[in-house]
Amino acid sequence: MPDINNVIAKYSSASDLIPALQEIQEAFGYLSEENMEALSHKIKVPLAQISGVATFYSMFRLKPLGKHNIAICRGTACHVHDSETLLKSAEKKLNIKAGEITSDGMISLTSVNCIGACAKAPAIMVDGKVYGNLDDKKLTKIIEDLRKQG
Amino acid sequence: MKAKSKGLAGKTRKAKKKISKPAAKVAKFDKKVKTCSQPQTVSIMLNEEKVCCKPGEYIFDVALKNGIEIPHFCYHERLERTAHCRLCVVEVEMNGRTRIMTSCSTKVAEGMIVRTHTPKILDARRLNLELLLANHDLNCPQCPKNLRCKLQAYASDFMIESLKDEVRIKGKRRTVPVDNSSVSIRRDDNRCILCGRCVKMCNDVQTVYAISQNKRGFDTIVTPALGHNMAESACVNCGQCVIVCPTGALTEKSDVQQVIDALNKPEKMLIAQTAPSIRAALGECFGMPVGTEVTGKMVAALRKLGFEKVFDTNLGADICIIEEATEFVKRLNENRNLPMITTCCPAWIKFGEQFFFDELRHMSSCRSPQAIMASLVKTYYAQKIGKDPKDIVLVDIMPCTAKKYEIMRPEFKGEADFVLTTIELGRLIKEMNIDFVNLQDSDFDHPLGESTGAGAIFGHTGGVMEAAVRTAADWLEGKKLKKFEYKKAIGGMDTKKEFSVTIKGKTVKICVVHTLGEARKLMEEIKAGKSPYHFIEIMACYGGCIGGGGQPTPCTKEVLQKRAAALNSVDSKKKIRKSHENPSALKIYKEYLGEFGSEQAHRLLHTTYTRKSYK
Numbered sequence: 001m002p003d004i005n006n007v008i009a010k011y012s013s014a015s016d017l018i019p020a021l022q023e024i025q026e027a028f029g030y031l032s033e034e035n036m037e038a039l040s041h042k043i044k045v046p047l048a049q050i051s052g053v054a055t056f057y058s059m060f061r062l063k064p065l066g067k068h069n070i071a072i073c074r075g076t077a078c079h080v081h082d083s084e085t086l087l088k089s090a091e092k093k094l095n096i097k098a099g100e101i102t103s104d105g106m107i108s109l110t111s112v113n114c115i116g117a118c119a120k121a122p123a124i125m126v127d128g129k130v131y132g133n134l135d136d137k138k139l140t141k142i143i144e145d146l147r148k149q150g
Numbered sequence: 151m152k153a154k155s156k157g158l159a160g161k162t163r164k165a166k167k168k169i170s171k172p173a174a175k176v177a178k179f180d181k182k183v184k185t186c187s188q189p190q191t192v193s194i195m196l197n198e199e200k201v202c203c204k205p206g207e208y209i210f211d212v213a214l215k216n217g218i219e220i221p222h223f224c225y226h227e228r229l230e231r232t233a234h235c236r237l238c239v240v241e242v243e244m245n246g247r248t249r250i251m252t253s254c255s256t257k258v259a260e261g262m263i264v265r266t267h268t269p270k271i272l273d274a275r276r277l278n279l280e281l282l283l284a285n286h287d288l289n290c291p292q293c294p295k296n297l298r299c300k301l302q303a304y305a306s307d308f309m310i311e312s313l314k315d316e317v318r319i320k321g322k323r324r325t326v327p328v329d330n331s332s333v334s335i336r337r338d339d340n341r342c343i344l345c346g347r348c349v350k351m352c353n354d355v356q357t358v359y360a361i362s363q364n365k366r367g368f369d370t371i372v373t374p375a376l377g378h379n380m381a382e383s384a385c386v387n388c389g390q391c392v393i394v395c396p397t398g399a400l401t402e403k404s405d406v407q408q409v410i411d412a413l414n415k416p417e418k419m420l421i422a423q424t425a426p427s428i429r430a431a432l433g434e435c436f437g438m439p440v441g442t443e444v445t446g447k448m449v450a451a452l453r454k455l456g457f458e459k460v461f462d463t464n465l466g467a468d469i470c471i472i473e474e475a476t477e478f479v480k481r482l483n484e485n486r487n488l489p490m491i492t493t494c495c496p497a498w499i500k501f502g503e504q505f506f507f508d509e510l511r512h513m514s515s516c517r518s519p520q521a522i523m524a525s526l527v528k529t530y531y532a533q534k535i536g537k538d539p540k541d542i543v544l545v546d547i548m549p550c551t552a553k554k555y556e557i558m559r560p561e562f563k564g565e566a567d568f569v570l571t572t573i574e575l576g577r578l579i580k581e582m583n584i585d586f587v588n589l590q591d592s593d594f595d596h597p598l599g600e601s602t603g604a605g606a607i608f609g610h611t612g613g614v615m616e617a618a619v620r621t622a623a624d625w626l627e628g629k630k631l632k633k634f635e636y637k638k639a640i641g642g643m644d645t646k647k648e649f650s651v652t653i654k655g656k657t658v659k660i661c662v663v664h665t666l667g668e669a670r671k672l673m674e675e676i677k678a679g680k681s682p683y684h685f686i687e688i689m690a691c692y693g694g695c696i697g698g699g700g701q702p703t704p705c706t707k708e709v710l711q712k713r714a715a716a717l718n719s720v721d722s723k724k725k726i727r728k729s730h731e732n733p734s735a736l737k738i739y740k741e742y743l744g745e746f747g748s749e750q751a752h753r754l755l756h757t758t759y760t761r762k763s764y765k
Contacts, residue, residue, distance in 0.1 A: 055365045
């Protein structure tokens with residue numbers, strides 16, 4: 001685990017808030033309350049304001065990701081190709097809501113705005129790899145494979 | 151299409167007429183303006199009338215000056231103009247183009263034609279209101295702001311009920327649990343319209359940063375950081391968010407039912423004490439003119455409610471001054487822990503304990519008048535009448551939501567039992583069907599009911615300081631000073647006021663601030679060791695207690711000035727106007743407390759402060 005003080009060492013003013021949050025997320029995988037408090041003291045921005053920013057942008061995560069992460073694209077092209085059903089189906093299969101993590105910590109599910117794979121809509125991204133032209137059957141297979149992989 | 155273009159053509163024709171008509175009168179108009187010594191003015195047409203305004207003024211303010219209060223939610227005279235409720239829209243015609251603009255954020259310009267109530271505007275305003283109502287909890291009778299709610303009032307004014315048969319917008323309702331964690335403030339996000347006033351008040355004016363808008367779009371919610379509740383947050387309970395909230399989203403936490411229960415326990419002795427500022431505001435709950443002083447009726451109403459004794463917190467204020475002035479004279483002579491800061495305001499105390507815990511030595515150790523009275527009722531008075539303090543229920547009538555927090559502090563355990571705000575008392579009197587306006591005046595009870603003019607002015611900004619200086623100056627000079635009024639210097643509504651008095655050849659530098667934002671600036675100065683002052687008064691609320699979180703709304707500058715004037719008239723009518731000359735206070739010292747600042751006085755009238763953590 002990196003040291004939060006090293007991660008935010010170079011940030012000093014309120015205008016650094018968003019880059020600092022991005023760097024914390026990169027280092028720790030998500031924004032924990034303790035880390036945001038540390039940032040609050042460092043750049044002198046009240047925690048309530050940091051909370052406002054961190055919950056406003058969908059790129060910020062307030063909970064850790066699972067060992068594997070499934071990101072369902074909810075951009076326009078994917079939406080037209082019914083990514084909503086895909087998201088609901090994934091939620092049902094994993095028994096969690098978007099933004100949550102399975103109880104064994106194995107798989108997390110996120111809904112993201114556009115992953116730039118519009119030609120392959122509906123698309124998802126699993127651990128950074130894009131899977132396109134998805135349907136329910138393919139999604140089931142992907143989840144099963146992840147579970148097998150462990 | 152045809153009808154539309156006809157309508158537009160009609161409008162422009164009409165407008166042209168309007169421009170040409172007053173043009174002939176311009177010379178006369180300008181002449182008149184010059185005599186009011188305003189060389190630079192902008193003239194606009196406001197609803198067919200020519201109006202003269204200062205450059206840079208906003209349409210909203212100009213309309214208000216001319217007797218038109220444009221409907222609004224997010225606009226507030228002391229907050230940044232964010233223009234997002236969209237209710238204050240008006241039609242603005244400029245260079246032949248007509249547009250719908252938000253009046254609160256649009257500045258006037260020469261030749262502008264403004265119409266505030268055209269059919270188009272009425273429709274736009276009504277639509278915006280319908281949108282707000284679409285996802286609002288409409289169970290009004292169960293809302294603590296029922297009949298005091300601005301959303302409800304506008305819905306009535308705009309005749310929304312006439313749309314019952316064709317509800318144009320059906321919205322999803324937010325269903326989140328009510329936050330009842332705070333002892334002072336109840337937060338119900340299901341009734342929030344996201345006007346943002348509370349957030350601006352908490353962050354920009356008070357600099358407490360307890361709440362912010364979280365998430366986005368429909369999910370947007372006003373909340374403390376990261377899902378924490380109000381009790382865990384940095385909230386200092388000042389209630390300034392409550393007095394600016396137009397709906398039932400933020401209200402005081404009501405203790406009315408508990409007080410009714412207590413009033414119906416025959417084995418208990420019920421005692422009330424009333425803070426200085428209640429008498430200047432309570433009448434407003436019953437439609438009396440702003441600034442009506444209702445001391446006698448207030449006492450009479452409390453007796454009718456079943457309080458056996460009604461005491462005056464003003465006496466506590468006088469004793470507070472005696473102790474505080476003793477402390478100040480001592481610190482001044484020893485040149486120790488200066489500047490000394492007054493500690494009558496519980497919101498300011500929590501603010502200091504949270505954000506400036508290294509500077510707590512500057513705070514006076516003296517309790518607030520409320521806590522002094524509570525201590526005396528449960529010790530001195532209980533002994534005097536031979537009652538077990540446990541059989542006495544003391545109800546404080548306070549202008550303040552933070553007093554609800556103050557009585558829960560461990561230091562004051564077992565003293566005051568309940569706090570009712572001005573609003574809550576008003577509701578209790580109404581529930582008991584007491585005809586407040588026609589009550590016969592009644593007097594406070596002895597021995598804790600006599601007070602001086604100095605105690606009366608505690609309720610407005612600068613009052614505590616003036617009372618303290620009246621006493622301290624007499625003591626330092628060693629004589630009864632005839633000139634003892636400082637209101638001109640410290641009585642006004644500026645948020646920071648400074649002045650100096652020369653006492654016995656020594657210049658004493660004094661500063662009075664209200665609003666916690668000003669307090670923060672002052673404390674930063676003290677922290678940096680750059681504060682030039684000897685004595686500082688801090689009040690959390692704008693205007694002092696007359697603008698407290700439990701007072702009737704609106705608390706505009708104009709309203710607060712009238713309430714302050716009412717308190718000043720109580721002061722000037724009193725024969726005794728210096729705290730240390732209060733016969734009742736002196737008697738209590740003689741019988742029970744001993745010397746001013748004695749050990750017994752310290753035990754009962756002083757307190758300590760500790761660092762408080764928050765999320």
